[in-house]
Amino acid sequence: MPRTAPYPTRLADEIARQLGRLTDHLSQLPTHEAIQVIARVLEPQDGVLGRVTHLVVTGSHFAKDQAERGILPAEVWLALGRAANELHDIALDLDEHTDALTELTTRPAPIPAPPPTAAPLVVRRRR
Numbered sequence: 001m002p003r004t005a006p007y008p009t010r011l012a013d014e015i016a017r018q019l020g021r022l023t024d025h026l027s028q029l030p031t032h033e034a035i036q037v038i039a040r041v042l043e044p045q046d047g048v049l050g051r052v053t054h055l056v057v058t059g060s061h062f063a064k065d066q067a068e069r070g071i072l073p074a075e076v077w078l079a080l081g082r083a084a085n086e087l088h089d090i091a092l093d094l095d096e097h098t099d100a101l102t103e104l105t106t107r108p109a110p111i112p113a114p115p116p117t118a119a120p121l122v123v124r125r126r127r
Contacts, residue, residue, distance in 0.1 A: 019048070032105075039101035042094050049094070053087040060084045 005013070026037055041048040060080035066072040 035101055036105045039098060039105050042091075042098050042101065044091060044095055044098065049087070049091055053084065053091055056080060056087055057084040 004010070022037070022041075026034055029037065044050050060077060060083075063072055063077035063080045067074045067077040
């Protein structure tokens with residue numbers, strides 16, 4: 001009988017699947033809804049980016065402890081620490097723009113403009 005993965009591993013797999021689904025939806029959403037999703041993903045405390053950053057920071061602390069015990073190579077801890085720092089820096093860079101995104105999400109959805117039509121001067125004839 002095959003052993004099933006422990007709950008935290010299954011949870012990580014499910015989160016990865018859900019993020020894939022969110023990505024698929026995002027590419028098909030109308031602009032206003034896509035902006036809402038992006039604003040939520042980038043929300044500093046409770047957004048996906050903030051939570052992933054916190055997860056990597058926690059992983060880095062775990063790896064440090066394991067590296068000090070000789071279980072993991074120190075390079076693993078250092079790589080996770082660098083990744084946590086980079087994610088934090090990215091979040092800070094994006095934080096400048098979350099207000100603009102949030103402001104856009106509070107506006108009513110714009111009425112879609114009719115598709116542009118060619119002006120008579122630029123319509124070409126077939127010969």
